[in-house]
Amino acid sequence: MNNNTKTARLVTGKAKVAPLKPISIPRLELQAAVLGSRLAESVKRESDYKITKSYYWSDSKTVLAWIRSDPRTFKSFVAHRLAEIESTTTPADWRWVPSADNVADDATKGIPVNFSSTHRWFTGPSFILDDPATWPCEKRTAAPLPPSGEERIIKQVHVCVDHVNNDYLPKVERFSKYKRLVRAAATVLLSAEAFKAKLLKRKVNTEISPDHIRLAELLLIKRSQNISFADDIKTIEAGQRPPKRSPFHKLAVKLDRSGILYLDSRVKEEYNLPVLHAKEEFTRLLVHHTHAVFNHGNHQTVMNELRQRYHIIGLRSILRYISSDSRKQPGIKRFGACARGGDCK
Incomplete structure (x- = not known):
């Protein structure tokens, strides 16, 4: 056979019957x-x-x-x-x-x-x-083909989130315990993470980890700062010095990349403490929690523990209020009334 000769032959063929179920x-x-x-x-x-x-x-x-x-x-x-x-x-x-x-x-x-x-x-x-x-050529037209009904419908959802006040976090007023507030915020973060994993078809995590707790605490601190020091944060972001009426006029503070206000330490960064105001609701829950953890002990003990992790403006006054309030609550025993080596009951 000549190499230039072309031939066409059937090699195999296959056909299927259309299904009984109606199909387009x-x-x-x-x-x-x-x-x-x-x-x-x-x-x-x-x-x-x-x-x-x-x-x-x-x-x-x-x-x-x-x-x-x-x-x-x-x-x-x-x-x-x-x-x-x-x-x-x-x-x-x-x-x-x-x-x-x-x-x-x-x-x-x-x-x-x-x-x-x-x-x-x-x-x-x-x-x-x-x-x-x-060979036959398809006539292409500039106009697109009409919709076939098989196109995936993409819905655009516009979500307005106030990133300044972190309004996606639970409201502090709804909680009476610090731990419950933090775990509720951690649950919100876990839910967002699980929803994202489901969209990406990855394994969904259903348990709150210590990382979720730490991130929830940081976000709650940030929201508390934005409520208490909104004007001062704007001033610091602009590179200006806070005015004399500001509590930061005589304090060395700085904003980190996440927007949290820290007391600037010249020793090591890990000693930088987030700044809170005692009159803010989140801070009140935090102080209440620490006061209860140390069995409503003396002011100095609770203050020392808090000052190792936070710089709270007006801490002494709010601590006096919490201490007097705890005395009025029935069933609370003082720290000195606990049995040595045992727990208060």
Whole structure:
């Protein structure tokens, strides 16, 4: 045989009956494209010939437009099948064929007339042996195809969050215990983390970790500072010195990258203490909590413990108020009344 001679022969064919469940024509055409790509892959795998180039034909402009698009922009049915087609073919391999020249229709539209060995089912369409430049070409239009109903609906949700006051955190007024407030804030962070993991199809964490607790405390401190020292923080951010009426006029303070106000220590950064105001509700809960942890002990003990972690403006006055308030509550025993080596009951 002359090397310049071209021939076309049927190697294999496959057809499927449409399902009883109603399905749209574009979906059926897409199923046919998947069937074709699978069949071609099977031929390549089983054939002894070296196949250098493959072409895939479809008379559905909708399916061809889908194949040239990103599968993620469509609903699951279309997206999964486009991903399979994309794994074995490239969009450049897919070409359009007029319905009148579509040989595949001979297998699904009844027995053709004069069905013999010379029929196009066995030799391919008439143009297949011509130069590829003369093959049918799809007429592209500038206007996009009308929506097929398979496009994924993307809803844009605009969420307005007050990052200054961290309003996504639980309100302090709703809590009477410091630990409950912190754990509620940590639960909010965990929920946001779990929601993000679910969107990214990753493993969802359902337990609050110490990192969640630490981050929740920092965010609550930041919100408390923005409530108590809003004007001073703006002044410090602008690089100016706080006015004389400000509690920071004689204090060395600085803002870190997260926007939390710290007492500037010249020793080490780990000794920098976040600044709080005693009149703010979060600080009151914190002082109440520390006072209770040390069994409502003397002022000096509680103050020493708090000053190791925070710089609280007006601490002594609020501590006196909390101490006197605890005396009025029935059932609270003083620190000195506890049995040595035992717990207060």
